[in-house]
Amino acid sequence: MLIRCFIHSCEAIVVRAILLALLLGSLTACVQSPTGRSQVLLFSENDMQRLGEQSFAQLKEQETVSKDRALNGYVQCVTNQLVAELSGGGQWEVVLFDSNQVNAFALPGGKVGVYTGLLRVANTQDQLAAVIGHEIAHVLARHSNERVSRTQLANIGLSAADTALGQSGIRQPAMAALGLGVQVGYLLPYGREQEAEADRLGLELMARAGFDPQQAVTLWRNMAAAESGNQPPELLSTHPSHGTRIQGLSTLLPQASNLYMQARAQGKQPACAR
Numbered sequence: 332m333l334i335r336c337f338i339h340s341c342e343a344i345v346v347r348a349i350l351l352a353l354l355l356g357s358l359t360a361c362v363q364s365p366t367g368r369s370q371v372l373l374f375s376e377n378d379m380q381r382l383g384e385q386s387f388a389q390l391k392e393q394e395t396v397s398k399d400r401a402l403n404g405y406v407q408c409v410t411n412q413l414v415a416e417l418s419g420g421g422q423w424e425v426v427l428f429d430s431n432q433v434n435a436f437a438l439p440g441g442k443v444g445v446y447t448g449l450l451r452v453a454n455t456q457d458q459l460a461a462v463i464g465h466e467i468a469h470v471l472a473r474h475s476n477e478r479v480s481r482t483q484l485a486n487i488g489l490s491a492a493d494t495a496l497g498q499s500g501i502r503q504p505a506m507a508a509l510g511l512g513v514q515v516g517y518l519l520p521y522g523r524e525q526e527a528e529a530d531r532l533g534l535e536l537m538a539r540a541g542f543d544p545q546q547a548v549t550l551w552r553n554m555a556a557a558e559s560g561n562q563p564p565e566l567l568s569t570h571p572s573h574g575t576r577i578q579g580l581s582t583l584l585p586q587a588s589n590l591y592m593q594a595r596a597q598g599k600q601p602a603c604a605r
């Protein structure tokens with residue numbers, strides 16, 4: 332009996348493995364990130380939007396939302412300039428959390444969270460735009476879908492594809508895959524390729540909105556300097572720099588500077604004040 336069950340489950344596993352391989356093969360072949368990288372995405376845009384919205388609502392209950400009107404207006408102003416450059420635009424919700432955390436995130440469904448602690452490291456509107464642009468780029472490139480897909484496959488193996496998001500044990504890894512590792516205590520850093528991609532797309536986005544891309548380099552230098560202090564930036568635990576970020580950004584600067592000059596010539600001159 333035991334042997335029969337074992338053989339039966341083996342057959343089932345083999346069949347599922349073949350189906351999964353076919354599924355992944357087709358997904359890998361037809362899905363590409365904005366920079367042309369192949370991606371395995373198991374979930375729909377709607378799934379990810381719902382997960383982003385649910386997670387954001389949960390965070391707003393858990394964390395303290397800042398009531399500082401000037402600071403809220405400042406963060407909203409920077410985000411608005413960036414979002415205006417997105418194809419499709421849309422309304423993005425921005426929330427400023429009152430916390431010493433040096434952290435920020437963006438979620439599918441058009442959600443941006445910034446912690447007041449970040450404003451100690453991001454000293455200017457351009458540096459803040461560099462962080463928020465980078466976070467929005469993670470969303471545009473569907474990095475959370477990619478990570479939650481990988482996590483799902485790694486954790487649940489062959490029964491992965493048909494488990495609904497937000498159910499059973501997937502929720503915490505799913506929130507971590509959204510870049511909320513520090514908040515949920517389940518750390519899942521972005522990968523090297525995802526970081527490089529978010530750097531590139533984020534730099535282009537800030538430059539097109541009229542923010543000085545050179546300030547992105549300054550921001551990550553500030554972040555590196557803060558890392559050696561008493562309270563290392565929480566952002567760096569989910570956004571490792573791999574030691575090559577500043578070098579990579581510097582390589583991209585000439586092209587981004589052209590976009591910046593064009594934007595300024597078109598009258599895009601953000602003046603967000605804190």
Ligand SMILES: [Zn+2]
Pocket residue numbers: 465469521525526529569570
């Ligand atoms: Zn990142």
